[in-house]
């Protein structure tokens with residue numbers, strides 16, 4: 001019998017309908033469309049005015065179930081990546097399973113910030129490859145606006161809200177996840193962090209007054225590590241799998257900054273046409289960026305295409321996944 005691989009058999013995204021443009025932000029903080037566009041590539045982002053991360057995840061998952069003709073009762077496992085869970089506990093995966101009627105599934109949340117989706121995809125794939133499960137859903141979702149400080153122009157212009165979900169199923173044609181390299185370095189935690197609300201700094205009047213429940217980022221420091229490591233790990237997974245530039249059909253990069261994406265593509269020797277980019281319309285949706293890219297580009301993907309997914313984020317966390325696309329849509 002051929003080896004079982006974990007193939008993506010469907011993808012669905014969800015973004016809220018409310019748009020926050022660069023011009024809108026310029027009315028709130030001291031910034032400009034010109035600064036945001038040239039420094040990041042972002043033109044606008046979506047914001048969820050009502051509801052929680054699970055509400056976006058439910059929309060993505062319901063769409064995915066419909067599209068793949070799947071009964072929610074057939075789902076075995078949900079792995080959900082987020083840094084903006086509905087609650088500290090129970091997990092958003094639990095809430096999602098309930099709301100979407102996946103009553104036979106168990107699930108858990110995984111925190112790896114912007115690398116959340118590749119961590120979750122690699123984890124979910126193990127349960128398929130071992131033969132244990134037949135249907136695993138991997139979700140990347142973040143309601144970043146719930147932890148953004150709209151008095152801090154260095155962070156509030158970057159992030160947006162969104163969700164994406166993929167279905168993983170066994171494949172015996174050698175399609176799906178081929179390899180992954182995942183890394184972390186906790187010494188980077190000070191540069192990108194939500195300082196309060198956890199056990200280190202439980203909520204108090206002081207933590208609220210000091211605005212410590214919001215995202216804090218030292219952009220320059222994060223940029224320095226991101227631009228090197230995302231490019232390096234992407235080149236490393238190519239070398240490890242004997243892939244030349246011409247063998248790679250698509251780079252699916254985390255959408256944090258167009259300059260980081262360009263540096264990664266350059267390092268891999270890929271032309272722009274092979275790089276998925278949607279940062280201009282969604283900004284950085286943290287765990288949502290990669291499945292939202294796959295969703296936006298799904299129609300252009302062909303069975304057998306070689307994709308490299310790559311990300312860098314808070315933690316620090318980073319890594320890359322090599323997968324072969326499994327269907328024509």
Ligand code: UT7
Nearest residue numbers: 031032035039114153154157219220222223226256257313
């Ligand atoms: O997704 C998770 C991982 N995160 C990332 O990968 C983000 C990595 N970092 C970045 O993408 C970039 O560092 C940023 C986009 C966050 C910032 O760009 P930068 O080119 O590194 O700018 P900077 O932080 O060095 O700031 C340059 C100047 C500063 O002014 P001075 O000190 O030169 O007078 C900032 O105060 O730009 C100023 N600035 C702004 N100006 C207008 C910072 N934010 C803004 C703003 N509008 N929104």
